[in-house]
Amino acid sequence: MTTNQSNINQLITACKRGERTAQIKVYESYSKAMYNTSLRIVKNTFDAEDIMQESFITAFSKLNDLKDNQTFGAWLKRIVINNSLTFLRQQQIEVELEQVLYKIEDESSVENLEDYSEVKFQQLSQAMDTLKDNYQLALNLHYIEGYNYDEMCDILNISYANCRTLVSRAKSSLKKKLAVHI
Structure with missing residues (x-):
């Protein structure tokens, strides 16, 4: 600004x-x-x-x-x-966030996105574009906009457990897509 x-x-x-x-x-x-x-x-x-x-x-x-x-x-x-x-x-494009009803994955088994710091921004952006809409939204809100899980729960109108699971799965999916680009 x-x-x-x-x-x-x-x-x-x-x-x-x-x-x-x-x-x-x-x-x-x-x-x-x-x-x-x-x-x-x-x-x-x-x-x-x-x-x-x-x-x-x-x-x-x-x-x-x-x-x-x-x-x-x-x-x-x-x-x-x-x-x-x-x-x-x-627009009837609403992401079906409530379908994420699975048990929260162990956070220690999921690597941090920072592990991909050497990945060029363009590769990251391309990989993000191939994610499901709800995964893109979760990663954008959490990592780009800086919202914590509680704030995301309010914005997305989902439970805390669903929010953590959504972010975890989105990160995992992004890592798989980045592995293809590396």
């Missing part, structure tokens, strides 16, 4: 007063990151653009509900992710 945190706080305060120029500056500061977040979920540039714009409209209309201006970025990202998931559900 091009704007520092104290400037963002001032801009958010100005946005709460309804100042359009402040809204434009906030939009310019966050739009690229929010677009990329949505794109990783919906995988369509036009839909991601629409979702990102709708998310800003939602955020600006509910800005007075935000208690701490410093949390604006995380709050906005949550809106984008929720809107992206809602879009997927409305």
